[in-house]
Amino acid sequence: MRSNRKKPKNDQTKPEMKFIKSLGKGTYGSVDLFSYTKGDGSTFYNAVKISDSKYYNSINREFKVLSKLRGCQGIVQSFGNSLLQETDSDGKKVYKMAIEYAAGGNLTDFIRINRKLSDTFVKDFTRMLLQGLASVHDHGYVHCDLKPENLLLFPRHDQETRFCSYELKISDFGLTIKAGEESVCWETKSPFVGTPLYMSPESVHDGTAVEKTLDLWSLGCVVLEMCVGKHPWSGFSVDDIKSRLLCGKAPEIPETVPCDARKFVEKCFARKAEERGSASELLLHPFLVGERKVDGAGGGGGGGGERRRVGLRIRKPPERFDDIAKKPLKLKVISSKSSQFKRVSNKPQKVKIGRSRHPKSNFAPVQ
Template sequence: MDWVRGGKLGHGSFGTVNLAIPRSRNAQIPPLMAVKSCGVSRSDSLVNEKFILDELRDCPEIIRCLGESFSYENGEKLYNVLLEYAGGGDLADRLKSDERLPEFEVRQYTKDILEGLNYIHKFGYVHCDIKPQNILLDKNGGAKIADFGLAKRAGREKMGVFGCELKGTVLYMSPEMVASIEQGPPADIWALGCVVSEMVTGAPAWRCSDVAGLLMRISGGADVPEVPGNLSDEGKDFLEKCFDKNPSTRWTAEMLLNHPFVDGDQDFDDCVTLKDRQKYVVSTSPRCPFDFPDWASSVTCSITSLPPSDFTLDPDSRLRPESNSTISPAERLRELVTVDRNFDWDADDWMTIRL
């Protein structure tokens, strides 16, 4: 694929990310892409990421890989992985702009992330670095998991403070990950809980600036992140399932997808404040002239009184009183639109007109 490098978007775990534009239009290639690049000599992790993304290519909640290429730039040979471009930025930027999100939005993002994690885990992989910076948002408001630079096969290696190098982001590490136990799918679920808490409060789940002290809190005792008090009961229960210190009893992604926090209809009034409702309200198109909601127009009606209910309309007069009207509203409307014409209302050849 022939493409042109655009502006810088940021850094991944093992590469720089830029916009990319294809030189020629193709129905199979989007007009905008992202390209993650690094020097060939240090491209092992990026090659591994490309391999994993190819295996996970059929999941819409995971950023798609569009191809790979090599290039020579500024005297260095680069390995490039072309990726789907998510135009909504990442979840971390979303939190910076709004600090905390309304719960109905948290539920939707959480469900998308769970769909992606369930797919990842079923293929035998662990992401190992779930955090807001690695959750990308598309232009339709959906969430997609990105940056598989630390991803690995479940059960392949152990990591911890002693012996092996500790990889990942400390604020989102699970107790078993810090305590040198094999890192598996439950570690991603713990990290998801930290992300959900951060979406609700606008701040990291752990309130600790000392890394060594934080590692001790995560790995030792019964200490877990505080569950936000402004979260619904369903949300609190969901986080308790994520923050189970025992990875063997912690709920899986598949189990959490059936949790009421993300599954089924939500009560709009229970999880959206008035301010949020005004900002995010979604209306449906009216089906008739009388179907507009009472907030649809601010124009004040100039009619101060209505004609008596026994008035009707015929071809010879405007409003004529009836001494004892028994005409139904439907019949009155038919008189209004047909005047002195006779129509067969039961005919089969009527044409529906939509305005």
């Protein structure tokens, strides 16, 4: 008897996945760029974080945290309902997690290219960072590894106004834990959590519960780096940094740092953690608010302050170039006089510069 059951139709909506290039490698795995082509011909791009099975706990922790933070402002978004388990070319089990592709790269590279950033960029990036951090803390988490390398930039292009802006988001939640818990990342030989250059005094004490204020010290280090264009504790070894933190010392703040920024960083560097305040409170600091009137201060989800993207206006729409693949994709690049860019037309593009210095970037934003 012939069955009347219908054969399942092929899923025409499932996008075709194609590897584009490697974006980088780290301790816990690598990140690759993939393109996805839908049945209607439209193409979009995602970064895919890939981790070996021995680092499963880290990537699984990150996926769970990002799942809780979906839709939150200032947080890199993840996709899917679970990690994807596959086997690599060597037959080893790997786990994959799809996240937003940051075409502007990370803040580390942005600072390296532009050196110290303008006051406008420092303030706006700090505001975006605090809003994301407020969301993390409101959900009861401590990031534990806040640093420029884990802060990603997303260029946004307005074709009508020819304005390119940047949005900053927090990424890499592999070390994130619940506030009040003791980090599993502390070790006997290196009793600290996070990256040495950005760690807080309480990070060098073994057996100490992790609190949200730990992230605020790291925030101060990031803001200081944006202001001066170099790492905090530059020139010191890990042991030197640990010794100085134990003695109650913070990174030196150069005299060139503006007064309002200095006071903000000094508050982040308060020896007593409770004196640093909270991410939501720091959003109302004069460094970020100035003389602007703030309504509804202290609201949930990082209330206070004003969120806006920072960027520049260009006279001519971005041209296309094939930085990613042999076959040109639909990419757009911000023109610049820097040697980091290729000239893509016979007539040089021009940039109209406002009061702040034009930031450079060697990353190609993908639409």
